[in-house]
Amino acid sequence: MKIVGGGAARTLLFGIIIICGVILFDCGDALAGSEIYAKTFPSQQHPSDPCYDEDRPRRCIPNFVNAAFGAAVEASSTCGSGGPTRYCDVIEQPGGSTGIGQCHICDDSTPRRRFPASYLTDVSNPNNVTCWRSEPLVTLQSFSAPPDNVTLTLSLGKKYELTYVSLQFCPKAAKPDSIAIYKSMDYGKTWQPFQFYSSQCRRVYGRPNRATITKANEQEARCTDSHRYTGGNGLAPVGRIAFSTLEGRPSASDFDNSPVLQDWVTATDVRVVFNRLHIPQQPSSQEQQQQQVLQLGGGNGDDHGLGLEELAKREREREERLKNQQKSSARGAGGLLDPLATALPSVHQVIAPQEMQSNDAVDDGESGGFAAAAVTVSTSTSSTLASNLGTSTLAHHYAVSDFAVGGRCKCNGHAARCIQGKDGEVACECRHNTAGRDCERCRPFHFDRPWARATARDANECKG
Template structure:
């Protein structure tokens, strides 16, 4: 077929002469150029083939029998009875008279013929003894024909075999016999129908006649009579059929005239096999991917493969060119091997048929670099992610303890177990602790007393300033009322500084002291910085009060009496007010709100505690009344001093003006406190547990038998036991004066009362005895003599008791 490049040969008697002539011409003439080049004019790959050659030319043939060893006589067959035969000597040692197998494939010269010759029938050459002529081509060829030119008459029976690959089994190509069924068990002149096995060998008696006695040809066309030969490119069966690495001719039975039966030596010497030419027409098999075959360094014949193919026959794809399965080139497609797409991450791949069926691309990359994976090195290895450059894959490094999976997302962030956080899931979330295989445990922290965080290793909660306990669930000593709204957690015990143990008092409810200015200024005053009074204006329409200034000197709103006095129950609570200015000015001061009391003075800026700058719109301002670094009252005072200030609050001043010719407007003032009444419980009111000598809700009183050590300090003074020298169980708690008994007197019952004598400090009920004197007199003891003498005697008496 023209697509395959081999001539089609028809071997019937009518065209035998023409066939032999054509095949002889093909074998003798080497085609000078290969079938096209492997690329077209535009550089696109196309099918190409090596030139058509006589693959047997000058190739050594191995013969199992050759005449001349030892030298022997042979006679030329004339075919005529009684005619003297011309006889000659075959001597393998004589260059002129040997007929070795080398003459089978040498240059065939009709004028000076050379031939290979076997021993004669006299030496035992005849059926069933066979002779094999084996031609080793050196590599696979696509065989078009096999032609034999006989120097004697053609054999009665012989066969042609081939090997498809080196070392493979011998496969029959064609049988020639005048006795097909008897010798080869084949039907004579059989044929192949469409659908039959097209790799079966046929047998014919067409070339088994004894004539001509010399020069007879036998030409076998590999594709003659095979139905699929017209579609050779699409017939793997025939492509395999024409492939051969070795050709073997087996000579089975000589043709005779029957006269050998008489045993005449001269007759027997005239029967032998002799072949002058053994030709094999075909192309070096390169499957359409090479235009020539070349000798390797070791002398082996190999295809010079193109189209990214490799192998002796261009029968595989080159390494890294496995994106589609290897195919033989066809007329309409070069079927070149395509490179694998490994995205520059590998130079090694293999053909994956499953991948090819699924995607149309079969190149499966191996050994992907830079931690990549996938058929095309298109993704990161498991447990890796692509960095921002997009060129490299970085390890996820997910914590094996804290992560749900060693695989992270595209950003390198791992999926964490409950309570775990961090890009690599290597630490506990705020509010969790103790990272384990199960994740992190939630902190068991009191929401009232903690920051809702705990130590990540131990679970110890982080407590507010005045709170303690593993879970921050109790107030420190000296504090009470665990409150979620208290930034410090608990309120310090006041107790007039006499006790550090207190709790929330029962029976107190939330109360607010307010000024809404609905009906007037509610006794609010105005004051300059130097303390001088200024007038305050009340607006009936706005229901607000205001101050106006013509200078830069600030003016203050001064609160009335209802906001002052003992406001200890407002400790830790809010003073709130609405305020606006007529003209915005940001020149605030450190003393915008001032508290005075107990000989102390503290102040904060207007914008402290998260408040906004004042402007033309009325805004709410809130100030928490307690000591804390978060609420910067200046100067800083201890919580006990702050409580002391509120217990005797003498002034609240709020700055009203901030610039020249400006006004400030005040409204809706509220001070949160508590009172003993039903309502929303005021848990910040304390009930103190008093030490010995103190009593009252706040330990503000001395108990019976105790008195103020320093009465001038009032309730802040410590209480000490009454000193009555054993003559009284009680004393005035404020003055300390004893209620003296046993005829004693004095602040501490340290003396006998008038009309009695003795030592009152002895501490007994008989320390003081009645004076032995007249009525109305007093007495005393003379220290030196211990004599009792009367004093303040009535007129007419003396000091002696008996006088």
């Protein structure tokens, strides 16, 4: 009985141990599975979201991009949009002066002769430079002449915080002297000066050259002549201008806590206005007196008559010099201009339709004689130039190969990217319980904490 009873007890005990082992094994598996699950899905619901650090919200910003790439640009003037038009390259001459090079035809109806504004924001390829060109314009003969005011307007489609605005000028093209850059924060309804460039800031824009910015005027647009002296590819001292939006602004080092600068760098649109390609030379005192005689009629009738005679005499002398220079240029190598024959820094020509050669003739190198005919003297008046060159008009043009705007989609630190919605509008993919195209407000029912821009120290998440 003891043996039997003892065996039964041992058998029962062994069975209980096996059952407990199975139970413990299953419990262990369950525990292990829960640990794997916990590692796979941590307590916060955004495991790969840069706007969260585990379960803690943190500031996040979209990637830095060229906001202008592929964006629409509206140009007030485009070469060839009104029919075939002739324009000329600018070449460097001995002594640092510039003259006319080979001439070409622009024609918006012919693909290989088009220079549309869309080329400003396409893929920039140094081996295949594409350019926008304006229609050639009459060269300014005096500073009092109206500015060119050729404009390029870039629409970004959303608010961006801009770091720079850059313009790359085309090879063999004149570089502008006076340029104004404006920005809009309300999709083109209003415009604010952003930056000015000119060799004569005060005369052109009424602003001092390279003024110092203080905390009292951090949203003040500066004017500078630095673009005339910075290096770049091309024949002139400058091939590119790049405006840094925060350079010289005292609060730039504390940008997170400077609402003034945050507003300063914000833009939905950027407009570039080319005011003057070159600053006309100042007239001599004698020419100024003669101009006054013409405009005011001076003392008596005899004085007025003498002034007109003197002007007529000067015009005949200039015409004679012009003819001699043309003959001298024609005898030069390949019909190129004599360096002394061109006093203006850049000259381009628009030919009347009845005078235009075929496009093929120009492209095949038959523009040498045309270039030789386009000789200018800086003191000539527009009427004299027109009479000397028949129905043609001396002109210049603007040419830009790349219009870039570096910056980030504005999301106030509450989104890591911007996406296009069903309505076609680009908007921030907001986090931290924020809402709006720029994450500029709290989501409904999350107003326990007032909305604020995220900073490096505090994400300022909206609380519900």
